Amino acid sequence: MTMQQSRDLFAPSRLVLVACALSGYAFCGCGATGGGDSPDGGSDIVPEPIICTPGESQPCYSGPATSEGVGACTAGVQTCNAEGTALSGCVGEVLPLLEVCLNNVDDDCNGEVDDIADLDGDGFTRCDGDCCETTNECEQPALVNPAAVEVIAKDGMESGDENCNGVIDEVAPLCDQGLLLDEIDPVRAANALDICAQSSELGFGLVSAAYVRGNGSPLAASAQHGLQAAFGTNVTPQLGDSMLILSTGGARYAPQPDSCASETCEFNTGGSVPAGFPQDVPGCAGGSAIFDDVALKLTLIAPANAKGYAFDFRFYSYEYPEWVCTEFNDQFVALVEPPPPGAINGNIAFDSMTNPVSVNIGFFEVCEGCVSGTADLAGTGFDVLNDAGATSWLRTQAPITGGE
Ligand SMILES: [Ca+2]
Ligand SMILES: [Ca+2]
Ligand SMILES: [Ca+2]
Ligand SMILES: [Ca+2]
Numbered sequence: 001m002t003m004q005q006s007r008d009l010f011a012p013s014r015l016v017l018v019a020c021a022l023s024g025y026a027f028c029g030c031g032a033t034g035g036g037d038s039p040d041g042g043s044d045i046v047p048e049p050i051i052c053t054p055g056e057s058q059p060c061y062s063g064p065a066t067s068e069g070v071g072a073c074t075a076g077v078q079t080c081n082a083e084g085t086a087l088s089g090c091v092g093e094v095l096p097l098l099e100v101c102l103n104n105v106d107d108d109c110n111g112e113v114d115d116i117a118d119l120d121g122d123g124f125t126r127c128d129g130d131c132c133e134t135t136n137e138c139e140q141p142a143l144v145n146p147a148a149v150e151v152i153a154k155d156g157m158e159s160g161d162e163n164c165n166g167v168i169d170e171v172a173p174l175c176d177q178g179l180l181l182d183e184i185d186p187v188r189a190a191n192a193l194d195i196c197a198q199s200s201e202l203g204f205g206l207v208s209a210a211y212v213r214g215n216g217s218p219l220a221a222s223a224q225h226g227l228q229a230a231f232g233t234n235v236t237p238q239l240g241d242s243m244l245i246l247s248t249g250g251a252r253y254a255p256q257p258d259s260c261a262s263e264t265c266e267f268n269t270g271g272s273v274p275a276g277f278p279q280d281v282p283g284c285a286g287g288s289a290i291f292d293d294v295a296l297k298l299t300l301i302a303p304a305n306a307k308g309y310a311f312d313f314r315f316y317s318y319e320y321p322e323w324v325c326t327e328f329n330d331q332f333v334a335l336v337e338p339p340p341p342g343a344i345n346g347n348i349a350f351d352s353m354t355n356p357v358s359v360n361i362g363f364f365e366v367c368e369g370c371v372s373g374t375a376d377l378a379g380t381g382f383d384v385l386n387d388a389g390a391t392s393w394l395r396t397q398a399p400i401t402g403g404e
Pocket of ligand 1: 099105106107108109110112113114115
């Protein structure tokens with residue numbers, strides 16, 4: 001007999017008895033309307049059905065049938081009560097759980113030990129520290145993992161722990177304090193550019209750094225590069241305490257040791273040009289020889305969630321204005337390999353006419369009679385030896401794919 005049948009048969013009689021008791025008429029003959037009392041006046045409660053053998057135990061398992069007995073999952077035991085009318089709860093059963101990292105147990109009882117799937121395909125499992133594997137946890141699971149860079153939310157963006165370190169919107173510390181002007185370790189030059197992350201620690205950031213010539217061949221340490229807390233009187237780093245100066249002369253200014261203090265300081269003999277350079281400016285005389293070329297070569301891995309990168313720079317030259325549109329032109333190029341979309345011969349620093357940064361570009365705004373005047377030449381040496389000029393701070397940016 002089922003519970004439903006039991007209720008249908010006996011419920012009306014009980015209802016009547018309760019009603020009488022509430023009215024103060026218990027056993028007062030209200031049975032006249034009850035219609036359910038036994039003719040002999042005895043109880044009509046029927047014994048509960050026997051469903052099991054009193055005291056006997058039997059196995060039980062409430063998980064998916066395919067998981068029973070697999071891995072950590074095991075059946076429990078339930079015992080029949082003394083009346084044979086009910087079974088106890090299932091004691092001792094072990095049901096599938098989330099697989100636990102590296103415990104040598106098949107916790108989810110799928111037949112495989114410590115198998116943790118990389119659900120979002122970003123190369124990290126929960127066991128590798130991926131704090132977001134599904135869209136239930138964050139909007140874009142594949143962009144959240146320990147190889148992502150923390151994004152500080154702004155302009156209504158939702159805050160999140162992109163790098164899975166347990167802290168939301170933490171600001172990464174800078175790494176360019178106390179750097180020496182004549183530091184020869186090129187890693188410190190990357191630090192001066194506020195590149196602090198080491199790929200060996202975080203999975204993104206700096207892989208290697210080297211001072212090289214324009215064609216990528218090695219360059220001995222020299223005063224052609226310097227880590228400066230300021231450039232002259234009025235130009236300071238855009239972020240942090242230090243910035244990198246690269247110069248075809250001396251990356252110094254008086255009274256610093258090795259400041260050039262002359263219009264011409266030669267450091268290197270003729271260089272070997274990178275493919276496509278020097279890039280001629282249309283309508284101007286071209287040249288092919290380069291001298292005193294110097295570069296910082298960085299190998300970097302983009303954070304998993306990166307969409308692009310940017311850097312700020314300024315360009316100073318004595319060649320302004322007398323050598324504008326001649327074959328003698330300093331150029332600044334930022335070569336990227338592989339070249340991102342839109343690069344010119346691999347160069348990502350160019351003006352609206354795709355000219356590389358030189359005295360010929362339209363951003364030359366610091367000079368006698370220029371829109372920004374000469375304040376940013378003060379104390380740099382470009383203010384005393386000859387007329388000269390510079391760009392304002394310029395920003396170059398390019399797209400990139402996470403992990404590239
Ligand atoms: Ca498993
Ligand atoms: Ca993952
Ligand atoms: Ca993820
Ligand atoms: Ca974080």
